[in-house]
Amino acid sequence: MDTLGIVILQYNTPEEVTKNFQAFKKAELPRKTHFVVVNNGGNNANKKIDKNSYENFNVEFIDIPNKGFPQGNNVGISKLNAKYIAMVNPDIEVNEKTIRTLINYLEKHSKVGIVSPRLIYPNGQTQDNFRVFPRTADLVIKRIKFLRKMFTGRMRRYLMWDKDPSKNEPVDWVTGAFQVVTRECWEAVGPNSEDYFLFMSDLELCRLAWEKDFEVHYVGEARAKHNESRLSGGGIIDIFKKKIMRVHIKDAIIYFKKFFGKKIPPKSPSAQKKN
Numbered sequence: 721m722d723t724l725g726i727v728i729l730q731y732n733t734p735e736e737v738t739k740n741f742q743a744f745k746k747a748e749l750p751r752k753t754h755f756v757v758v759n760n761g762g763n764n765a766n767k768k769i770d771k772n773s774y775e776n777f778n779v780e781f782i783d784i785p786n787k788g789f790p791q792g793n794n795v796g797i798s799k800l801n802a803k804y805i806a807m808v809n810p811d812i813e814v815n816e817k818t819i820r821t822l823i824n825y826l827e828k829h830s831k832v833g834i835v836s837p838r839l840i841y842p843n844g845q846t847q848d849n850f851r852v853f854p855r856t857a858d859l860v861i862k863r864i865k866f867l868r869k870m871f872t873g874r875m876r877r878y879l880m881w882d883k884d885p886s887k888n889e890p891v892d893w894v895t896g897a898f899q900v901v902t903r904e905c906w907e908a909v910g911p912n913s914e915d916y917f918l919f920m921s922d923l924e925l926c927r928l929a930w931e932k933d934f935e936v937h938y939v940g941e942a943r944a945k946h947n948e949s950r951l952s953g954g955g956i957i958d959i960f961k962k963k964i965m966r967v968h969i970k971d972a973i974i975y976f977k978k979f980f981g982k983k984i985p986p987k988s989p990s991a992q993k994k995n
Contacts, residue, residue, distance in 0.1 A: 723750035724823065725800030727807050729792040732762030734769045736810040736947070741773035743813035743945075748820040755779040756796040761786025789896070790912035790921035797911065805906055809897045812839075813945040821942035822900050825888070833905025833934025834926055836894035837942035838885055846885040847946055849895040850938040852878055852990045853927065859972050863965070886940040892930070892988050894938055896922030897946060905934045915978070918964075919971040924978075930985035 726744075730737050737757060744755075755777055759766040766781040784795055793807050804823060808814075822835050839847040858878040861867040868875055876882065880891070899922065901910070909928035912921040926936045984991050 722752040722754045722800070722802040724753045724804045724806065724819070725797070725802030726753065726755050727758060727793055727796030727800070727805070728755065728810055729758045729760055729789065729796060729807070730762060730765055730810045731760045731786065732765045733810050734762075734765045734767075737765075738770040738773045739813060739947075740808070740810050741769070741777070743815070744777070745773070747814050747816055747818060750819075750823070752802075753778065754800060754802060756799045757781050758792045758796040759783045760789075760792040788914065788917040789919075790916055791914045793896075794911040794914065797906070803903050804900055805903065806900045807896060807898070809946075809948075811947040812898050813947065815943060815945075818942050818944050822939055825937070825939050825942070826900065826902060829935070829937065831933070831935050832937050833902050833909075833929045833932075834894065834936045835900050835939050835942075836898055836937075837944050838938075838940045839897060839944055839946040841946060841948065847895075847897075847948070848879040848881075849897060849946075850880055850883065850891040851893055851895070852880065853892045853984045853988065854878055854923070856972075856976050859968075863968070884940070888937060888939050888941055890935050890989050891938045892984075892990050893923050893926030893936060896925075897948070898944060899925075901925075902934075905929055905932075908932045908934065915974050916971040917967055919968050920975040924975065927979070927985060927988075930988040933987065935987075 728737055728740060757766055757779060759782065766783060780799055782795060784792065797805055804826065818837055822837060825835055826832055836849055839849045841847060858874065861871045861874060909925060909932050913924050929936055
């Protein structure tokens with residue numbers, strides 16, 4: 721068994737994958753690390769990755785039709801036999817200690833099933849990749865600018881604005897841009913739900929982890945750069961103009977229908993604060 725399996729799911733972004741690999745080359749990785757790069761419907765994107773960027777790595781390349789983010793990651797993970805499974809977006813650049821810090825954390829905390837590092841935008845701002853379980857209105861407010869200004873208190877709670885981003889601690893859920901899952905947790909709560917196309921599968925995975933007595937932790941001492949272009953921000957007009965906004969709404973409806981009337985996991989941080 722490998723120590724670490726890493727899935728990089730791309731959609732026609734070979735330049736980003738090249739930079740991703742170049743960062744991994746400088747990182748402290750377990751000797752037995754297996755990469756799987758999934759080309760999710762891109763135009764020969766895997767063949768356009770700079771071969772020098774992954775030289776001496778154990779890398780497997782897969783080309784599949786684009787049936788969504790969860791399905792693409794599931795295909796990649798199905799090729800892995802590893803103690804730890806990482807799902808890493810192609811626009812992530814780890815530093816030397818990112819992976820080692822996350823694995824060490826998991827080894828020291830046996831109850832933790834999912835971790836995510838501190839993600840930092842190129843401008844130095846910390847991404848809000850740690851959140852509480854949302855209520856329906858939270859997702860609507862977050863994506864409409866004037867509502868965000870009207871309901872800052874609600875956004876402060878949902879996006880955990882008062883959290884110290886350098887602190888390691890349990891959180892309700894972490895976004896799917898960079899998640900590391902233990903094999904034990906994955907076998908208990910995986911695979912990613914393919915009910916969704918792009919959003920919400922990361923939220924559901926973390927929710928199921930808490931339900932199965934695995935903790936989800938944000939590890940602030942581990943850092944990575946995230947060269948992200950925001951996918952879902954905008955106003956009301958954008959809901960009608962942007963396909964990505966409509967996909968987000970559809971996925972959110974699926975999630976809230978699935979968990980309608982169900983209480984959040986009792987051991988999750990949000991539930992503990994209510995007690």
